[in-house]
Each structure stands twice: as structure tokens, then as C-alpha cells.
Amino acid sequence: MRFPALIAALLLGACASVPAGSPELAPGAVPLTLSPGVAWVAAGEGWAEEAKEVFAEAAAYAGTVATSRPDKSWAVVLDLDETVLNNVDYQISREALGEGFTAESWHAWTQEERATLVPGTDEFIAAVNAAGGHVAFVTNRTDTEQLATEKNLAAIGLRRGEDFRVLLTRAYPAAPGEKDARFELVPAMLAVQGFEGVEVVAYIGDNVGDKPKEPGAWEFFCIDQGAMYGAPCATVPGPGQ
Numbered sequence: 001m002r003f004p005a006l007i008a009a010l011l012l013g014a015c016a017s018v019p020a021g022s023p024e025l026a027p028g029a030v031p032l033t034l035s036p037g038v039a040w041v042a043a044g045e046g047w048a049e050e051a052k053e054v055f056a057e058a059a060a061y062a063g064t065v066a067t068s069r070p071d072k073s074w075a076v077v078l079d080l081d082e083t084v085l086n087n088v089d090y091q092i093s094r095e096a097l098g099e100g101f102t103a104e105s106w107h108a109w110t111q112e113e114r115a116t117l118v119p120g121t122d123e124f125i126a127a128v129n130a131a132g133g134h135v136a137f138v139t140n141r142t143d144t145e146q147l148a149t150e151k152n153l154a155a156i157g158l159r160r161g162e163d164f165r166v167l168l169t170r171a172y173p174a175a176p177g178e179k180d181a182r183f184e185l186v187p188a189m190l191a192v193q194g195f196e197g198v199e200v201v202a203y204i205g206d207n208v209g210d211k212p213k214e215p216g217a218w219e220f221f222c223i224d225q226g227a228m229y230g231a232p233c234a235t236v237p238g239p240g241q
């Protein structure tokens with residue numbers, strides 16, 4: 001079970017002192033009724049198993065792809081937040097304050113570089129690289145968050161060049177969140193790095209916008225994030241899937 005330090009602190013009761021570095025609690029705000037999706041992800045059990053299953057399916061698919069394609073001729077594109085990076089501690093901190101998402105608090109969270117790994121991600125990425133594929137990340141984190149994001153990824157074992165080759169953010173403050181133009185750029189970026197003619201064979205994400213709008217010769221694998229953010233791709237987000 002992954003119970004973040006904040007929950008543990010809150011469960012100790014309102015009289016417990018808040019550890020240094022934890023978000024300030026508003027007076028009287030000791031909620032401890034997390035929204036269902038956040039509680040599900042924070043508890044970890046069913047959520048982690050589901051994520052591992054999806055990544056295992058995606059790895060099996062990549063293995064099949066690899067049998068019919070030359071090395072380095074194919075790629076997979078992953079979203080980052082709630083697909084590779086687990087930000088449930090951010091969400092808990094917001095709910096503890098009785099607040100929702102804001103760009104400012106989110107930016108501050110990204111600079112802490114404390115997101116953890118969504119279970120199954122590392123095995124999937126290792127499998128793709130071992131099978132001869134490329135790994136690319138297309139995220140709606142902003143370019144002002146790119147440095148901290150790469151450091152956060154490295155801290156959890158995902159390094160540029162070894163584990164992934166492309167990380168496409170969007171321009172601060174208001175570049176489109178729509179990803180199609182960046183998806184189209186991935187093969188071109190790999191081409192100028194010496195890998196011509198790469199085809200993207202799979203997209204992995206937690207939102208409906210984590211794959212191209214138009215169908216193509218690729219598969220999509222959906223990570224259930226408990227409906228914490230955006231427009232989830234899970235048909236019925238949350239436990240029991």
C-alpha cells in the first residue's frame with residue numbers, strides 16, 4: 001500500500017504537527033474524505049494491478065510488433081501524468097486544502113520533482129527498448145516544467161537516451177493541449193536523430209486526447225487514473241474494472 005506521508009500525517013489528527021515541507025492545512029480543514037478516484041489511486045492496490053495489467057498487454061503487443069519490423073523502425077508514444085508519473089500526492093494536498101487544480105499549484109508541484117512511477121511503466125519501457133523500439137513522451141506539461149520533469153523522470157529511473165529519446169512538452173503559458181501536431185512530429189524528430197522512417201505503433205495514456213483523433217495503424221492502451229484529471233479514457237473510471 002502506498003499511503004503518502006501527507007495522509008499519514010492527517011490520520012494522526014488535527015493536533016498532529018504538519019511535517020516541514022508539507023502543504024499547510026487550512027484551519028479546520030482536516031478532510032480526510034478523499035474523492036473516490038483519488039482514494040483509489042492513493043490506496044494503490046486495485047489501481048496498481050490494473051496499471052500493471054495494461055502495461056503488460058502493451059508490452060506483449062510491442063513484442064509482437066517487433067517480430068515483423070526491423071530494429072529502431074517503430075516507436076511507442078506515452079503521455080506522462082497519470083500514465084508514467086503518479087501525481088496523487090499533489091491531488092491529496094489539494095483536497096486537504098479544500099482546493100482543486102490550479103496552474104500555479106501544479107507548477108509548484110512539478111518543481112518538487114516528487115511524482116512517483118505508475119506501476120508497470122518501467123517494465124514496459126524496458127521491454128520496448130529491448131525489443132528494438134523507441135520510446136517518446138508527449139505531455140501537456142509546459143516547457144517551463146521540462147527540466148524538472150526530466151529530473152523527476154531520472155530520479156525514478158527513466159533517463160533520456162537510455163529509456164526514452166523524445167519528450168515533447170507544450171509552450172508556456174497557453175499552447176494548445178491538443179496533441180496531434182506533436183504526435184506527427186515524433187517520427188521527424190527521430191529521423192533527424194538518425195532513425196529514418198519510424199512508425200508509431202502504440203499510444204499509451206489516461207485521457208482520450210492521448211491518441212490521434214484519426215484512427216490509424218496503431219493500438220491505444222488506456223491507464224485508468226480514477227477520473228482525477230481531464231477526460232479519462234477509461235470507460236468507467238475507478239475501481240472494479
Ligand SMILES: [Mg+2]
Pocket residue numbers: 079080081082083205206207
Ligand atoms: Mg495524463
